[in-house]
Amino acid sequence: MTTLLDPAAVMRSQIVAALRTSRRPRILGHVGPDGDVLGSASALSLGLRTLGADPKIVLLEPWPELFGAFEPEGGTILVHSEAEALAAIHGGDAVVVVDNNDWKRLGGLESAVRSFAGPVLCLDHHPCELPFSPLHLLDVKAAATAIVVYDVLRELGIPLTPSMADALYVGIVNDTGWFRHSNTDPRVFATCMDILNSGGRPSRVAAELGYRERIEGKKLLGAFLATIELRESGRVAMGHVTRAMMTETGGVEDETEDFVNQLRSLRGTSIVAFLRETTGGVKISLRSRDGVSARRVAQHFGGGGHVLAAGAFVAAELAQVRGELAAELRAELARSAAERDGAPLVDRRPRYG
Numbered sequence: 001m002t003t004l005l006d007p008a009a010v011m012r013s014q015i016v017a018a019l020r021t022s023r024r025p026r027i028l029g030h031v032g033p034d035g036d037v038l039g040s041a042s043a044l045s046l047g048l049r050t051l052g053a054d055p056k057i058v059l060l061e062p063w064p065e066l067f068g069a070f071e072p073e074g075g076t077i078l079v080h081s082e083a084e085a086l087a088a089i090h091g092g093d094a095v096v097v098v099d100n101n102d103w104k105r106l107g108g109l110e111s112a113v114r115s116f117a118g119p120v121l122c123l124d125h126h127p128c129e130l131p132f133s134p135l136h137l138l139d140v141k142a143a144a145t146a147i148v149v150y151d152v153l154r155e156l157g158i159p160l161t162p163s164m165a166d167a168l169y170v171g172i173v174n175d176t177g178w179f180r181h182s183n184t185d186p187r188v189f190a191t192c193m194d195i196l197n198s199g200g201r202p203s204r205v206a207a208e209l210g211y212r213e214r215i216e217g218k219k220l221l222g223a224f225l226a227t228i229e230l231r232e233s234g235r236v237a238m239g240h241v242t243r244a245m246m247t248e249t250g251g252v253e254d255e256t257e258d259f260v261n262q263l264r265s266l267r268g269t270s271i272v273a274f275l276r277e278t279t280g281g282v283k284i285s286l287r288s289r290d291g292v293s294a295r296r297v298a299q300h301f302g303g304g305g306h307v308l309a310a311g312a313f314v315a316a317e318l319a320q321v322r323g324e325l326a327a328e329l330r331a332e333l334a335r336s337a338a339e340r341d342g343a344p345l346v347d348r349r350p351r352y353g
């Protein structure tokens, strides 16, 4: 039971009140928007329209084609310059940031939001040390921001339409890996039950997101699969994509997004690494299990992330990165084994003599 003195409840009611009264909300996510950003923004946008508002989702890049079916018609503003960012943001009467609590990840919209005089709201589920803004609705127990948005729509008394339900479902499947990740909890299924009862169409979402791969992407996948190598008695798997492979097959960066999962699904692996040549260096994606830390390996290369899923960018040649990474993956297996045995990990450096 909450009382009016509960600061979280007070903030929640302020956020809901601000959403209810805003006529021209501007909805933002983060650079490189994923299914949770787009699904959350779409559902919120469609919901606020039913209150008579004219919400706009402000984007720095075109709405990704993969999620095209879930773009609210006429509901986006694509921004190409600082002046357009200012016009788009300042033309609103409230800013709502979804699935992001890092100002830097607003990219080219950051300064326009910083100079915005109206309320800046944040609906999110990523842990953070400092609140994004005074109106920060942070629910770290929610598997997806789409679930936070679902709660807010319910609090606003907005009935879900099938389109809103589908958009929320997109966010949930994005962040739970189609109900496979460890964040798949009873609340996920409870929310999905309501989504289905409201006319949500899981098979439509699966078809839109799943059955649309290009032959060029498949050829690139084939080339990538041929690079996979197992190390450390099969506990480590590595695979890569070079620029030449992309040129030869016609496959593009977006089509490599799932390649790390091809490694992760290999039997017997504890940590896997996908390397992709990109502008100025190599991008590393890491996934782990069995008490092995992908994050520690990423941190070694100046990156970061979660324990089980992390990444880094290294400004070096692929061959060099592969060598260093293989050594670091081996070191991580040793570290995690030592931790499991309860040995103190005082010093990570090799000892000589």
Ligand SMILES: [Mn+2]
Pocket: 036, 037, 099, 125, 143, 144, 145, 175
């Ligand atoms: Mn999310």
